[in-house]
Each structure stands twice: as structure tokens, then as C-alpha cells.
Amino acid sequence: MEPQRVSPLPDRRTQDRGLAALKVPGCCFPLPAGASGSESRSRVCKVPLAIGEGPGPAGQPPRRYSFLLLLLHTIRAVTALEEIVSRPGDNTMLSCIYHRGGLDLQSLRVYWQIANQEACSVVHALIFGQNDESKQCPHFKNRTHLFWDRLEEGNFSLLLLNVSHSDEHTYKCIVMQKKEYTDVIHQANVVLSLAASYSQPILRGPIRNTDSTEEVTFSCRSGNGYPKPNVYWINKTDNSRLPSSEPQITLHNDGTYSVFSTLKVKASPNMQIECSIENKILQENLSANYTQQKQSSDSSTESPESPGKKGRGAQAVGIISIVILMGVLVALTCWLRRRRSSKLVSYTVTFATVKEATTEVHEKDAGCTGFNVKDDKDGS
Structure with a gap:
């Protein structure tokens, strides 16, 4: 007769008032x-x-x-995962919300940590209703704040002040509650990335190289962005990328970058060049374009110096025109003055002649009158 199999009894060391303590991976x-x-x-x-x-x-x-x-x-x-994009120098809130209110702060431990980092990982700690700065990383001193009026409602979000590129991490929020034993009641991960839009690119050129009669240079500049950008030069006639020199990237005090890039290409008629600045995090592409139109069937590439020459020629023509105009005005003024003077002399002579003639007439009249009077006297 085969013996009856009996299921083994649970180990009493794993029993606790009807609960079995099992290590669960x-x-x-x-x-x-x-x-x-x-x-x-x-x-x-x-x-x-x-x-x-x-x-x-x-x-x-x-x-x-x-x-x-x-x-x-x-x-x-x-586990909740949130991604936040902030601008360098701004204040950022890292979200951690436990959707159950009525919590007793005296039984809670709240830790904000940098995920996957052992050395200096504590960003902020709240132990039984009090801030604990004993193990806080010096980099975060006086830069973190909890919202005390919202903690009992389950809002453990952290305000991080004046963020910089050294704050780009994945942050972990861990909320533990102590009753009969300490239990993790909530955790959340927040990925913080920094980004700022670049300014509209400024494209200059073409400038003819002094050591080559066939090669010209373009330059492209942009700034006030983050992170470091990608710079592309594109030939718009066939949308092909053009090889360029390594861009010069400068970091400013506010944490943003500026970029300067140059392109050397062989001069050709009907050139169409584009400079594009890419910000991967914001998924932005800003561009500036240069287009040269072909003036005639046998015309060559326009010399980059011609605009300057044309400008100087226009200035010279303007100056000469002004000088000529001033000369004409001066000559006309002199002519008018001379004509006025000649008229005045003629008028004076005429007036004197008339005056003399008038005097003679009066004298003759007086002589005649005296003769007549005398004859009258003699006759009487």
C-alpha cells in the first residue's frame, strides 16, 4: 500500500498572525x-x-x-516617470504627488535623490516632519524647497532654484511611512533636461578669399541657446550637406552658448546656401539663406567686393552732384547780383538825365516868364 503524501507545514518562523513573510524579488x-x-x-x-x-x-x-x-x-x-525641460537660470518644480491625503508627517520619510548615483546623491530629505540637511549634497544647499502647506495632502514636489547644466539628472522621489514596519508608499522619477532656443542665425557672405580667385567664404552666427547646437551647411540647389570647419562654441556666464561657423565653397553662378542651427532637445531648426541670381547667360559669379565698390561709387557720385549743384547755385547767385547792379546803375543814370533835363526846362521857363513881365512893364 502506497503511503499517503502529506503537504509540509509552513515554517512557523515565516508566520506572523496569518501573514507569511516571503522575500519577493x-x-x-x-x-x-x-x-x-x-x-x-x-x-x-x-x-x-x-x-x-x-x-x-x-x-x-x-x-x-x-x-x-x-x-x-x-x-x-x-513607476511614474516625468520629463521636464527648463531654461538655464530658471526655477523648476520636480513633481511627486501621492494621491491619498490625510497623511501624518510624523510618520513619513521623504527622500529626493539622484538616481543611479551613490556619491552625494541626496538632494533633499524630510524626516518625520523636519528637514534633514545632514546628508544633503553641498551642490543643492539652499536651492531646494518643499511645499509645506501641501505635504499632508500628498504633494511632495520639490522646487529646485537656479538650475544649471550640472543639474541635468534623473531624480527619484521616495516616500516611506512607518507604522508597524517602514513601507514605501510612493515613488516617482523625474528627468530634468535644460534647453533654450537659439537666436535667428545671421548669415554673411560671400567674401572672396585673397589666396584664391575661385573660392568664397560664408559665416553664420547664433547665440543664447542651450545645449550645444548642431550646425549644418546645405546646398539648396540639390539639398546636399556641405563640409564646413569645426564650429566655434562659446559658453556664457548665464549658462547659454553662442556658435560661429564658416564655410568655404567654390564660387559658382546661381549659388543657394543655407545655414541651419539645430536644437535637439527642443526639436528646433533655425535657418538663414543666401541666394544669388544669374544676371545674364554669360555672367560670372558676382564678386563679393562689388557691393562695396558700388556703395563707394554711389557716394562719390552723390558728392560730385552736390558740388556741381552748389557751383550752379553760386554762379546763378552771382549772375543775379550783377544783373541787379547793372539795372540799378542804368536807373540812376536815367534818373540823373531826366533830372537835368527837367532843370533846364524849368530854367527856360523862368527866363521866358521874366522877359514877358519886363515887356509888360515897358508897355505900360
Whole structure:
């Protein structure tokens, strides 16, 4: 007669008032460095088992427990992840919200840490309702703030002041609650990236090279952007990329960059050149274009010096025109003055002649009058 198989009883050391303490891979969360006592070890998840349910074959969890293991792995995989893009020098809020209010701060531990970094990883710590700066990284001193009026509502978001390129990390928020044992009740990951739009590119050229009669140079400049940009020169006639020199990138005090790039190409009729500045994080492409039209069928590439020559020629023509005009005005003024003077002399002579003639007439009249009077006297 085959003996009856009896399922082994659970180890009483794993029982705790109807709860079996099982070490579940993926469920145990390592606590932050510096936690004391039993909290410094990996937490053991206690999972309730149905009455009468014992462990499965040796080295395996109960059959009805397999689904729970899968669920715990899934929960761990879907930890909240948020991506934030900020401008250098701005203040940024790292979000961490636990959607259950009515929390007792005296039973909570809140840690903000840099993920996947062991040395100097603590960004901010709240221990049982008090800020703990003993293990805070010096880089974050006086730059982090929690919203105290929202903590009991489950809002553990962190305000990070004056962000710079050294703050680009993945941050982890861990919220633990201590009752009978310390339990991780919420965690969130926030990826912080910095970005700023570049200014509209300024394209200059073509400038004919002194050491070559067939080669010209273009330059392109832009600034006030972040991170370092990609610079592309494009031949718009066939949309092909043109090889250029290594761009000169300058870092400014405010954390932004400026870029300067040059392109040397063989001069040709109907050139169409584009300079493009790419910001990968913002997915922005700013461009400036140069287009040279062919003036005639046998015309060659326009010399880059011709605009300057034309400008100087126009200035010379303008100056000469002004001088000629002033000369004409002076000559006309002199002619008018001379004509006026001649008229005045003629008028004076005429007036004198008339005056003399008038005087003679008066004298003759007077003589005649005197003669007549005398004759009258003699006759009387």
C-alpha cells in the first residue's frame, strides 16, 4: 500500500498572525543610505496567504502566489516617470504627488535623490516632519524647497532654484511611512533636461578669399541657446550637406552658448546656401539663406567686393552732384547780383538825365516868364 503524501507545514518562523513573510524579488526597496536599525536592510514584503495555503515545491512560492509575483513586478515597472525641460537660470518644480491625503508627517520619510548615483546623491530629505540637511549634497544647499502647506495632502514636489547644466539628472522621489514596519508608499522619477532656443542665425557672405580667385567664404552666427547646437551647411540647389570647419562654441556666464561657423565653397553662378542651427532637445531648426541670381547667360559669379565698390561709387557720385549743384547755385547767385547792379546803375543814370533835363526846362521857363513881365512893364 502506497503511503499517503502529506503537504509540509509552513515554517512557523515565516508566520506572523496569518501573514507569511516571503522575500519577493522586485518588491523589496533598498532604503537610502544612512537609515538606521532594521531599516538599513532590504524591506521584506509581508503578503497575506489564504488559510490552509502552504508553500509549493521546494524553492518555489505557492502556486496561487505566482500571479501576485507577476503583479508586483508589473507595479515596479510602471513607476511614474516625468520629463521636464527648463531654461538655464530658471526655477523648476520636480513633481511627486501621492494621491491619498490625510497623511501624518510624523510618520513619513521623504527622500529626493539622484538616481543611479551613490556619491552625494541626496538632494533633499524630510524626516518625520523636519528637514534633514545632514546628508544633503553641498551642490543643492539652499536651492531646494518643499511645499509645506501641501505635504499632508500628498504633494511632495520639490522646487529646485537656479538650475544649471550640472543639474541635468534623473531624480527619484521616495516616500516611506512607518507604522508597524517602514513601507514605501510612493515613488516617482523625474528627468530634468535644460534647453533654450537659439537666436535667428545671421548669415554673411560671400567674401572672396585673397589666396584664391575661385573660392568664397560664408559665416553664420547664433547665440543664447542651450545645449550645444548642431550646425549644418546645405546646398539648396540639390539639398546636399556641405563640409564646413569645426564650429566655434562659446559658453556664457548665464549658462547659454553662442556658435560661429564658416564655410568655404567654390564660387559658382546661381549659388543657394543655407545655414541651419539645430536644437535637439527642443526639436528646433533655425535657418538663414543666401541666394544669388544669374544676371545674364554669360555672367560670372558676382564678386563679393562689388557691393562695396558700388556703395563707394554711389557716394562719390552723390558728392560730385552736390558740388556741381552748389557751383550752379553760386554762379546763378552771382549772375543775379550783377544783373541787379547793372539795372540799378542804368536807373540812376536815367534818373540823373531826366533830372537835368527837367532843370533846364524849368530854367527856360523862368527866363521866358521874366522877359514877358519886363515887356509888360515897358508897355505900360
